[in-house]
Amino acid sequence: MCMTDPISDMLTRIRNANVIMRESVDVPSSKIKMAILKILKEDGYIKDFKEIKGECVQCTIRIYLKYGPLKQRLLGRLMKVSKSSRRIYKKASDISKVSGGIGTAIFSTSKGIISDKDCRRLKVGGELLCVVL
Numbered sequence: 001m002c003m004t005d006p007i008s009d010m011l012t013r014i015r016n017a018n019v020i021m022r023e024s025v026d027v028p029s030s031k032i033k034m035a036i037l038k039i040l041k042e043d044g045y046i047k048d049f050k051e052i053k054g055e056c057v058q059c060t061i062r063i064y065l066k067y068g069p070l071k072q073r074l075l076g077r078l079m080k081v082s083k084s085s086r087r088i089y090k091k092a093s094d095i096s097k098v099s100g101g102i103g104t105a106i107f108s109t110s111k112g113i114i115s116d117k118d119c120r121r122l123k124v125g126g127e128l129l130c131v132v133l
Contacts, residue, residue: 006030008080011130014046018065018075026052029059035113036106036129037063043104043115045075045132077133081105092125103133 003009010027017025027033029051037049047066051059066074082088090107095116098105105116109126119125 003028005080005084007032007036007129008083010036011078011080014063014065014075015078017063018073018078021067021071021073022065024062024064026060026062029061032108032113033061037061039104039106039113039115040132043132045104075132078130079132080130081128088128090119090125090128092119092123095119095125098131099133103131105131 006028010033013025013027034049034051037046040046041048045066047064049061049063052062053059068074095105095107098116105119106129107114107116107119107126108129109119109122109124111118111122111124113129114122114124
């Protein structure tokens with residue numbers, strides 16, 4: 001099966017697992033997905049993730065989802081912004097806080113995959129990959 005947008009597929013799998021309150025979800029591995037998951041973990045949206053080496057050519061990543069003490073969902077909305085049909089780029093001066101600082105935007109920049117906070121701190125712009133609320 002050929003996937004046209006692997007990042008969008010990963011975000012959809014996380015959203016679907018979050019809706020049915022699963023403890024973990026597996027996605028095919030890639031460096032860009034690992035970088036996005038690292039930001040989601042640092043900002044407290046997921047519990048953890050680890051790469052699982054398998055016998056097949058491509059490894060998988062197991063993502064452990066995080067819920068509140070009363071089983072409330074911490075991931076509200078997880079949206080892919082820049083698509084293969086329409087790329088969204090932002091200058092460093094145009095990057096603002098997501099929902100007044102509650103959410104996180106993830107950018108692909110010349111400095112790597114970084115959050116909106118780091119973009120403002122480093123004064124660098126790039127392609128807006130996804131937004132988490």
